[in-house]
Amino acid sequence: MARCLRVLGFLFPTSMACAFSILPPVGRSLNGLLWALLIFISPLARAFDTVVLDAGHGDFDRGAAIGYVYEKHLALDTARRVEELLKKAGLKVVMTRSRDVFIPLPGRASVGNRYNNAIFVSIHYNYNRGGSGSGVETYHYSTKSFTLAAYIQAYLVQRTSMINRGVKHASFHVIRETTRNPAVLVECGFVSNTTDRGRMMTGEFRKRIAEGIAQGIVSYNKAN
Numbered sequence: 001m002a003r004c005l006r007v008l009g010f011l012f013p014t015s016m017a018c019a020f021s022i023l024p025p026v027g028r029s030l031n032g033l034l035w036a037l038l039i040f041i042s043p044l045a046r047a048f049d050t051v052v053l054d055a056g057h058g059d060f061d062r063g064a065a066i067g068y069v070y071e072k073h074l075a076l077d078t079a080r081r082v083e084e085l086l087k088k089a090g091l092k093v094v095m096t097r098s099r100d101v102f103i104p105l106p107g108r109a110s111v112g113n114r115y116n117n118a119i120f121v122s123i124h125y126n127y128n129r130g131g132s133g134s135g136v137e138t139y140h141y142s143t144k145s146f147t148l149a150a151y152i153q154a155y156l157v158q159r160t161s162m163i164n165r166g167v168k169h170a171s172f173h174v175i176r177e178t179t180r181n182p183a184v185l186v187e188c189g190f191v192s193n194t195t196d197r198g199r200m201m202t203g204e205f206r207k208r209i210a211e212g213i214a215q216g217i218v219s220y221n222k223a224n
């Protein structure tokens with residue numbers, strides 16, 4: 001079956017991604033189809049022992065901001081929480097930044113390309129004008145990164161009950177240029193949305209976001 005799936009993935013990588021991203025928002029519980037898809041693509045996961053965590057933005061680059069709520073702080077706090085959980089699970093963790101400093105995008109990708117048997121996970125919070133956007137989404141660029149994105153997205157939705165915006169394809173620098181390993185970028189909710197922002201401002205909710213991301217990573221590893 002695995003070979004058949006690889007052929008399907010090779011022939012229709014983007015249509016798989018699109019099919020995933022157009023799933024209706026599931027809100028409080030995971031859509032059965034989402035789980036079926038995870039089981040279906042499990043053979044495409046691969047084992048690793050190192051996770052490169054990339055907290056988006058830093059220093060003068062605040063990222064999304066409303067008032068004094070800055071994406072750079074939220075992303076770093078979330079990444080630190082994920083780091084702790086992954087270390088407890090026995091994985092090695094490398095942070096592209098562990099304090100409020102600016103790292104240029106090529107520097108982040110080069111850390112992502114430095115290790116064998118590794119994955120790269122970039123953590124961000126989202127923004128849209130008008131504030132209507134809400135929920136979580138996970139991006140991949142290469143086909144080999146799709147399964148990791150699907151795992152993280154599924155567990156993140158399950159753990160937080162936030163709106164499921166799906167797994168999406170995009171050419172963001174850090175996931176495009178991290179070529180050695182599976183690389184994904186997680187958008188953990190909208191700073192611009194009043195409801196999302198209220199949630200993400202509490203440590204309890206960022207803890208849940210971190211648990212969802214960490215559970216997705218650990219389950220992806222075990223699925224191999």
Ligand SMILES: [Zn+2]
Pocket residue numbers: 056057063064071124125
């Ligand atoms: Zn960002």
